[in-house]
Amino acid sequence: MGRAAVPDQAGDMATSHLTAVALAAVLTGLDASLPPPDDRSPSRSGAPALEWTGCARTGGPADQECADLTVPLDHTDPGGPAVTVGVSRVPGGRPAAERRGTLLVIAGGPGGSGIKRLAEKGEALRQRTGGRYDLVAMDPRGVGRSTRASCGLGPQDRMLTALRPWPDGAGRIGESTARARRTAEACGRNGGALLRSLSTADQVRDIERFRQALGAEKLSAWGISYGAYVGAVYAQKYPHRTDRWVLDSVGDPDPALVSRAWMANTSQAVEERFPDFARWAADPARENEPGHGDGPGRGDGPGHGRPGGGLRLAERPEDVRPLFLSLAARLDRAPRPSATPGVPLTGNTLRQALHLALYSEAGFAGLARLLQEVQDPRARPVLPAELTAPVPDEDVAVMVAVVCNDVRWPGRIPEYERAVAADRARYPLTAGMPANLLPCAFWKDAPAEEPTRITDDGPSNLLLVQSLRDPATPHFGAVRMREALGRRARMVSVDRGGHGVYLGVGDACSDAAVTRFLTTGERPETDIRCPAPGPARGADG
Structure with missing residues (x-):
């Protein structure tokens, strides 16, 4: 979310600090007046049995298993063509009588692999929840081991800087418009x-x-990023099938916009997150961290414009933003060869590298080195790996299709031109990209149904967790989700930056709130805010 054409990276950060959190006990319970089940729900005749086989990944739980679930291509035609959805499980470890139930891990994206996410976080999640849940996940149709689709796009149209609709250096959208039309036509021709x-x-x-196939009466869930939106929609459609539901780093649920809002919100989100990087890059402690010229392929000497050695970019945080903007503008005028043959470093490449880095403090050092290299005329800038090769065509297909199939996008090009110009002036760091058009503007088939409206109808069993400075799903969007859910939810806001909170940023306050909810059902009595890292303090709010 917020970067719909990027594989999910939420929660790959690992830092820690100690802080206390006092939570009042509010036990979740079912509401007596629930909306009727979705009238397009899967057949009540039951799903086929799952045949589990070992599929452990390096570094993941040794007992992870996978299976193939057959689902209708069209759920309104359960006897028609079928597709395969890959699913996975990690046993909780406790005797059946001591387990709470089944907890579904919903990966982000669109296009994130639940099976991969379970491999990455399954062991930590099992330990945090004390083995009370059997953990399960799914590769959505089009992803991973599930049945795949293809658009048949050429390599240049699958570069990340092409999938994100960056205007050119002068703010024109002619090239991105042509690419969007070309992509929509290819997907319509080849996707089926x-x-x-x-x-x-x-x-x-x-x-x-999947729930039916597992034989579970209810599911608990932890949805991250776009997966949190999927979780919210499931909780709206099947409220009587939800137990304890965690939405981590969730977007604005406006049913008139959905992914259009997620993309547009990126402009402000990046502006709110950038000061975290600026403070980091101006910290005197960066003088002692290896910088440009200190590793292989990093040029022939120290960078220019730095106050000293290491990774420090400026003496004051307020000087980092104009430095970045000036370097991006310089690359707009004169792109540089990079260390990857055939992939130049342009202004938009630098802007995309910025957005990637803002997801986690772990990305700050790489961005600082890249900015140093841009200042050194002798350097061959080393690009982030995500920017050096095309995204696989099957991954592009699911990323684009979900965004375009979920909601209608305007098709009037002048409307986008005006929006890009205004957004570019207001939010220079993203240069108008979040206001630009996607292939959805030329999508052949209108969405089959209207997006789900999230409401307060249903059990009060949801917990939202959100960082205040998220570059992809900003806090103000999550607040709108919280408002839509009303009495059904509580929200934990974390005074940090980055994307993905639980088991990701190492925040003891928010991790404790989520773990307590999953293990005991207790939520904060009201919405709370976890403090910034520092001396141990309680949660306020």
Whole structure:
């Protein structure tokens, strides 16, 4: 979310600080007046049995297993064509009588692999929840070991800087418009019925089919980023099937916009997050960290414009932003060869590198080195790995299709030109990209159904957790989700930057709140705010 064309990276950060959190006990319970089940729900005749086989990954739980679940291509035609959805499980470890139930891990994206996410976080999640849950996950249709779709795009149209609709250096959108049209036509020509079925609505129905196959009366869940939105839609469609539901780094649920709002919100989100990087890059402690010229392929000497050695970019935080903007503008005028043959470093490449780095403090050092290299005329700038090669065509297909199948996008080019110009002036760091058009503006097939409206109808069993300075799903968007859910939810806001909170940023306050909810059902009595890292303090709010 917020970067729909990027594989999910939420929660790959690992730092820690100690702080206390006092939570009042509010036990979740079912509401007596629930909306009727989704009238397009999977067949009540039951899903086929799952045949589990070992699929452990290096570094993941040794007992992780996978299976293939057959689901209808079109859930309104359960006897028609079928597709395969890959699913996975990690046993809780406790005797059945001591387990709470089944907890679904919903990866982000669109296009994130739940099986991979379970491998990455399954062991930590099992330990935090004390083995009370059998952990499960799913590769959505179009992803990973599930049935895949293809758009048949050429390599240049699959570069990340092409998938994100960056205007050119002068703010014109002619090139990105032509690429969007070309992509939409290729997807319409090559994607077929499977591509048209890639949507949040069908992922939610596939989850319900998975629940049936597991024989679970209810599911608990931890959804991250776009997966948190999927979780919110499931909780709206099947409230009577939800137990304890965690939405981590969630976006604005406005049903008139959905992904259009997520993309547009990126402009302000990046501006709010950038000061964290500026403070880091101006900290005198950066003088002692290896900088440009200190590693292989990093040029022939120290960078220019730095106050000293190491990774420090400026003496004051307020000087980092104009430095970045000036370097991006310089690259707009004169792109540089990079260390990757055939992939130049342009202004938009630098802007995309910035957005990637803002997801986690772990990315700050790489961005600082890149900015040093841009200042050194002798250097061959080393690009982030995500910017050096095309995204696989099958990954592009699901990323684009879900965004375009979920909601209608305007098709009037002058409207985008005006929006880009205004956004570019207001938010220079993103240069108008979040206001630009995607292939959705030329999508052949209108969405099959309207997006789900999130409401306060249903049990009060949801917990939202959100950083205050998230560059992809900003806090103000999550607040709108919180408002839509009303009495059903509580929200834990964390005074940090980055994307993905639980088991990600090492924040003891928010981690304790989520763990307590999953293990005991207790939530904060009211919405709370976890303090910034520092001396141990209680949560306020």
